[in-house]
Amino acid sequence: MEGKNLLYLSRSDIEKINIPMSEIISTLEKMFFEKGQGRVEMPPKPGIHFSEDSYIHAMPAYIPAFQSAGIKWVSAFPENHKKNLPFISGLLILNDATTGFPIAVMDCTWITAMRTGAATAVAAKYLANPNSSQVGILACGVQGRSNLEALSCVFNIKKVKVYDIFAQSAQKYADEMGKKLGLPIEVMKDPRSAVLGSDIIVTSGPILKNPHPTIEKGWMKEGAFGSAVDFDSYWTGEALGEVDGLFTDDTHQMDYYRSLGYFTNTPPVSADLGELCVGTKSGRTNASDRIITMNLGLALEDMVVASLIYKKAQKLEVGHILPL
Numbered sequence: 483m484e485g486k487n488l489l490y491l492s493r494s495d496i497e498k499i500n501i502p503m504s505e506i507i508s509t510l511e512k513m514f515f516e517k518g519q520g521r522v523e524m525p526p527k528p529g530i531h532f533s534e535d536s537y538i539h540a541m542p543a544y545i546p547a548f549q550s551a552g553i554k555w556v557s558a559f560p561e562n563h564k565k566n567l568p569f570i571s572g573l574l575i576l577n578d579a580t581t582g583f584p585i586a587v588m589d590c591t592w593i594t595a596m597r598t599g600a601a602t603a604v605a606a607k608y609l610a611n612p613n614s615s616q617v618g619i620l621a622c623g624v625q626g627r628s629n630l631e632a633l634s635c636v637f638n639i640k641k642v643k644v645y646d647i648f649a650q651s652a653q654k655y656a657d658e659m660g661k662k663l664g665l666p667i668e669v670m671k672d673p674r675s676a677v678l679g680s681d682i683i684v685t686s687g688p689i690l691k692n693p694h695p696t697i698e699k700g701w702m703k704e705g706a707f708g709s710a711v712d713f714d715s716y717w718t719g720e721a722l723g724e725v726d727g728l729f730t731d732d733t734h735q736m737d738y739y740r741s742l743g744y745f746t747n748t749p750p751v752s753a754d755l756g757e758l759c760v761g762t763k764s765g766r767t768n769a770s771d772r773i774i775t776m777n778l779g780l781a782l783e784d785m786v787v788a789s790l791i792y793k794k795a796q797k798l799e800v801g802h803i804l805p806l
Contacts, residue, residue: 487806489587489795490588491801493592495801496791501790503632506596507604507632507635509787513548514758515760516756518760519756541784543784545782550788551579556571574587576588576785583806585792598625599625599632600628601731601777602709605777606775608758609727609729609765615639617682619683621686626646626684627658630665631662641666642659642665644670645673652670678703680703682708683707685709685712685717686711693715698718706772707775709774709777719748725774727752727767729751729752729758729774730754731778731780731783732780755775
């Protein structure tokens with residue numbers, strides 16, 4: 483088939499394949515180890531910008547250990563909700579690492595959601611206190627869901643507090659995720675209530691170049707871990723200034739974003755996840771440290787998850803064969 487045909491996988495095909503979150507987390511951890519060893523290739527993602535906060539990014543990557551190579555073409559349009567369309571959309575092309583030929587084209591929305599949650603879980607495994615049991619979620623969309631699912635694979639979560647600017651979305655989240663994960667989920671009337679007392683905090687709103695941050699200094703308790711999926715959009719400079727360590731999934735990519743005008747109030751990076759996984763740098767130094775990770779979303783993550791999906795799709799004979 484290779485060189486003559488490719489496999490097309492729709493969103494429903496990928497959902498049918500349903501790679502478990504626990505497998506995605508373990509795969510990403512192995513990938514970050516490879517990254518920490520310098521055995522991957524991934525340039526900073528270039529993009530085209532339709533407005534200050536609406537863009538399409540090209541995300542190529544190659545991971546030799548997984549024989550995984552390809553590119554994701556992904557868009558983010560914050561105003562899509564007004565048209566009843568998802569914030570994120572796009573396609574992923576997977577290539578054969580020995581011939582260069584495309585072997586699969588697939589929807590990337592499920593992949594993006596799941597690998598982002600899994601990256602938070604990998605970071606939390608290395609940076610959060612192991613006895614963390616209370617989670618605060620700000621923004622109850624796709625990422626709010628996948629992040630909680632991933633965290634529940636790593637921690638014994640006993641309580642979840644959620645907030646969204648749309649109260650109806652928060653209540654729907656509480657109903658759906660409470661049933662799915664068997665967790666008590668309380669809807670809060672303001673973001674401060676969701677943050678106070680939480681061991682782990684996840685913010686997952688739209689990424690904004692000029693944000694209107696919400697979380698203030700003093701909200702994050704000692705020993706807490708925060709995952710800012712939306713860059714620094716939710717965190718004031720004063721709140722970021724009191725953390726004891728700031729981490730990311732890729733330091734070079736964060737430097738690239740800084741050159742574009744992002745992260746103007748964000749402290750320097752302590753280490754990235756690859757360095758933590760191989761042990762060349764340390765994370766939490768004591769139980770009282772306030773720690774934040776700002777994972778930017780890596781093409782490396784997309785490609786290893788896409789490889790899992792492709793291999794399982796072949797076994798299950800899911801998808802449609804298309805001629806090149």
